[in-house]
Amino acid sequence: MLSRTADTLFWTARYLERAENMARLLEVGARISLLPSVHGYRSEWDSLLQASGTAEGFARKYGEPVARNIESFLFFDRDNPSSVVSCLTQARENARIVRAALTTQVWDVLNTAFQEMKQLERTPRSELELTQLTEWVTRTAALVRGSIGATLLRNDGYDFLNLGYAMERADATARLIDVKYYVLLPRVEFVGSGLDNYQWMTLLRALSLHRAFHWSYAGDITARKIVDFLILNPENPRALRASVEAINTALGRLASRYGRQMDAQVRAEAMLAPLSETSVEGIFEEGMHEFLTGFITEIAALSHQVWEDYLTGDVR
């Protein structure tokens, strides 16, 4: 397939996943802010900006982090390249560019969502509840993903879409855990406290994982269980391990389709070993932050390798 088409599909999936993650992040913020504040209302919302990597852009445009502004900034603002609206617009434009590589159903869902989004943009903000917005995003994302799964040919385009989804999700989940630990919790003595547990529950809820968690792990929420669930548990579709496995599946399919193993496959496989062999203790020993930083760097390097191997157009 055309390198540019593959690249565009890859980014369509990344933008879709990014839009969904942003919506979930907004939900975390909204729920945490409902909690009786122990350290001031401001910093919870502030931490949201930190988590989404948009704090600087926000400060430049709005200054003080006020809930309403943050919601606008993260959901509607086209000046913020990571806002839900920006990501969905990009995803839909990318899909329009490679319209022929998608099925009518996939295009239809995405294009309809885009028209609905424009409708939402025209609606007065006072008539829109945040949860209504975030639910709309997660529903849309699920619809797109569902129609891809149900209707798309299992060709290389499908693999590049899945690669984009998995890489974006791996990166986003790692950042979310990292932020939860180092930004969301105001002081280190809160670790394991009631506040900590409430925050974790909120986060799981926003990821639609709270019930899954309780089914998998009985009893109290502990740091150990959480780390195991979000990083190592192969059954959790948002765990880092599941994402890296999905990356490997997609790259493996490409290698066998093209009859050629590239550096990307080697790199991806190397990422899988630590996740399947490490224990929670191992991660705590290394230091959670260090572990996550290392992971995020690896993902970025893999993304570059995929580009070099398949997307530059200079492949020989």
Place this chain on the structure above:
Amino acid sequence: MTTCFNEMFDDGAVRAPYARLEDWTRSLPAGLRHMKQAEAEALFRRIGITFAVYGEGGDPDRLIPFDMFPRVFTANEWARLDRGIRQRARALNAFLVDVYGRGEIIRAGKIPAHLVYRNAAFEKAVVGIVPPKGVYSHIVGIDIVRTGRDEFFVLEDNCRTPSGVSYMLENREIMMRMFPDLFRENRIEPVDSYPALLRRTLASVAPLKCEGEPTVVLLTPGHFNSAYYEHSFLADMMGVELVEGQDLFVEGEFVWMRTTEGPRRVDVIYRRIDDAFIDPLCFRPDSMLGIAGLMDVYRSGGVNICSCPGAGVADDKAVYTFVPEMIRFYLGEEPILNNVPTWQCALQDDLKYVLAHLGDLVVKEVHGSGGYGMLVGPKSTADQIERFRARIEENPAKYIAQPTLALSATPTFVEDGIAPRHVDLRPYCLVGDRIELVPGGLTRVALTEGSLVVNSSQGGGVKDTWVLAE
């Protein structure tokens, strides 16, 4: 307003091809009609068929208004159009091979040399080249207007990259989806073979150096182009890659496409970008849309470009006047379809006449398109006419003039019911190892009462066009 031919009513009676449509409109109360109209619009918007007007800004997702009332031709009417269109497409291609070869028609004094050789669309770089199968223009769009029961005129020819065919196909698709009964009751010739025929045509003109099944691609200027939807749609329907200039490169004697598995050779490029932009090494050096070195590969038989660079010299509005001459010269036949009488402002006598009758004429720029830079005399104010007069006097050679034709009208849904609106027709003739023409075309309709401008950039709409089977 002069009276015009109404394609549905002749002498107060409903003409045969429209008979069943009359029943249909009766069965369609206003409420249902509005609902259907909204449904059609939603369908168009959902499939993403939009038209953005260059330089107008505004909503890039604007739809061309779709009128649900079909335009109908009888088998007999179409048979004549069909013969006329094919004849014209053959003559235009013969002309192109001739003017880039020996120039017999000029030597014979049938067309003035300067009109061809000094024409900006004449490409010096392809002189001497006979493209595969001797075809320069593979998709010929011929704009036709009707002025009476048996009177048809060719308004202009489009030999480069005529657009709009996706509307012909989508209009039909949507009509069949919304009014299946209409298609059961009327015997309507299908048009949906067009993409397959287009692909066959393109594959039939593979270059000399191509071995085996040719790889065909569609070259678009990119997703910001107003016709991007059509490019994407046609590529999809034909099952060929939709490429941008950056996806192709020249290496050795061939053109290659950049794929995830390495370079893949390309044999035929159906390009939807202008000559000036296709190769910065041959034409505009600042072009970012083209492929460096493409023309060298083309000229040495490594790839074919459809339509071939230089094809535009045949559809120039000044050359248009001579198409009937071409038909007689190359085919030894009499034109089946007539030209609209045209005055060349470059000629002294014609200019004098034009300036004296501006109020009655339509004046067009020789190189203009899309309904811009034209004067519709009877619809213009004295002030507009005077301003246009100054422009003509400044550079007469830039303009031609034609009488204001009483374009035929067909029933069209308007706010308060059904009313006649003026229409034209653009069929798409495919020329490769043989000539193909699907029965139908794009009917454009001037939605404003009395207006004669059907261009979609100027408030025109589109209709489904039916050709009834015998």
Place this chain on the structure above:
Amino acid sequence: MILTVEHVTRYAYDAPVRGLVQSHRLTPSDSEGQRVLDWDVSVSDGIRGGRFRDGAGDVVESWSVTGPVLAVEVRVTGRVETSDCAGVLRGHRETIPTACYLRDTPLTWADSALRNLAAQAQGMEPLQAAHHLSGVVSKAIAWTPGATQSQTTAAEALERRQGVCQDHAHALIAAARDAGIPARYVSGYLLAGGVQDAAHAWAELHVPGLGWIGFDAANGCCPDARYIRLASGLDAQDAAPIRGSARGGGGEVLDVTVAVSQSQQ
């Protein structure tokens, strides 16, 4: 006379080039005044592409280089036997109609000064007019290297009254076309002694009965046995011996050396 040519063009890039494509008109065609004895064009790391003779009778050859490379060298060497035809181009096979060369281009557009210049030839026989215009352009523009660039138009050069062979040719072409004489730009080589940093250029004007005649307004003469004709076009850009495009590479440094000498045998 036997002329030996060594023409080297070197491109050096700041960053590796991912790919490069060039279209060459670097091979002389045989005509009465010139016969190619041997000739070779090579491009470092280059892949030879299509080769053909275009409608103007010039040999076009396509070259590509697959990156990454930091430098590309185009080397032209060969020998041509020449004779003096008093500037008249005879025996050159071409098919482009003469009328095509009446079309102007941005580089050869005639402003009022050039139109006034052209008006001086009014009423003259075409041959006389051509000689007259060439003489006038020779005087109007003083040969001054560095006063103009490759994008300088005929009108600008005439206004500055300074320029190089390209400007003389452009001004003469603009004036000639305005006077109704088909005119074109010719690039080629001139036996000038020593090593030059550019190839040469002049104009050809079409005179009924005689055909195309060369006029080198920069040197105030018509091409003779010291000249080798490479390619023609509507203007310098259209007649360029090398047109190329590189992908990536950042900044480019160009170095050209041209040495034309007279062979002993």
